[in-house]
Amino acid sequence: MINDLDGIDWASLGRAGGAAGDVSGWLRGMVSPDPDVREKAFAGFCSAALHHGSVYPSTVASLPFLFAMAHDPATPDRAGVVTLLLNIGREAADAEETCAVIVGEDGEESSIYPDTARLIRERVADFVACTRDADPRVRAASIEGLGLFLDDAEHAVALRENRLVEQSGAAERELVVRTTADLALRLPEAAMPARAWLDALAESTATDPDTRLAALVHRARCAPDAIDDQTVPTAFSLAYSELLLNINRSRVVCRFPRQAG
Known part of the structure; x- marks a missing residue:
């Protein structure tokens, strides 16, 4: 063209x-x-x-x-x-x-x-197609488009669930979570299922701490009235868990040569 x-x-x-x-x-x-x-x-x-x-x-x-x-x-x-x-x-x-x-x-x-x-x-179908692209950079660039341009709430919710399962990188998972909050804020009919999904994701022990923390933060963003006295302690706990995971991933075991004698 x-x-x-x-x-x-x-x-x-x-x-x-x-x-x-x-x-x-x-x-x-x-x-x-x-x-x-x-x-x-x-x-x-x-x-x-x-x-x-x-x-x-x-x-x-x-x-x-x-x-x-x-x-x-x-x-x-x-x-x-x-x-x-x-x-x-x-x-x-x-x-x-x-x-x-x-x-x-x-x-x-x-x-x-x-x-x-x-x-x-x-x-918007072009952005939807790009979220399934083999190139992770194309997928990451297109995910936000769903939250900004997709007006079919039911379709958006289904896509969101599929994308989180398919996206294996932490950065892409965070984008899916943020896009869910964008949908909840832009489409009133998507608000309730989106908030329920964010709640479930934040509480899921089968999900990594980083994604759970993102879900908690964006749940508070799209429903600030739902923030309670457990929100901040939970956020600190998840952040600390993710910090420990990162430390464990980057830990280097040093082997010193045995001294003679």
Whole structure:
């Protein structure tokens, strides 16, 4: 799809500081085999089309190409592309309520933030697919998208349970737990099952202390009224247990040579 970039009149679209004639070049650079070129391309795109979190017409026009890159196995840094999509969606979602309509310098009204958030939500299946990706970096980058963009509470709860079972890394498990809290805060119909699941996870002795601590913290985050006199002691206990586990994992047994005589 990257070959279709020339079919868009980028120079007629806006970006930070003016016309977006250079945005297509940044998009091409993102799939370069040269790491330095890719790094400059991501930085250039963010400076031009996501400057300080602002969304522009060129940003919206880039979305189909970014989604195509995210799903193309030939893309060298798919995790970086998924993260970029996540950042665009997050900025649009955060701004859509306060900036439902913005007025440009020419006096023309625009609903670009809610429109962009809607477009990202319509592609939430892409984030769901990426959570099953073989690359752990792609999975980690996409998990947060479920909490931000998935509007089907029942589907979200089922996905959350499956992802925790499948994700073996502590960092990914923490992301699943945090995403569950995001869902509880954003979707009222997901709040009760999400809180119950976090409670059960925090109390599960079959779960590692780090994940249990994350569940306890995020349970308090999405239901601060449920914090009681056992919350803090339990958090300290789990943190101490995880500290001991880490010490045991990193302990080195030193063997000293036996002295003669």
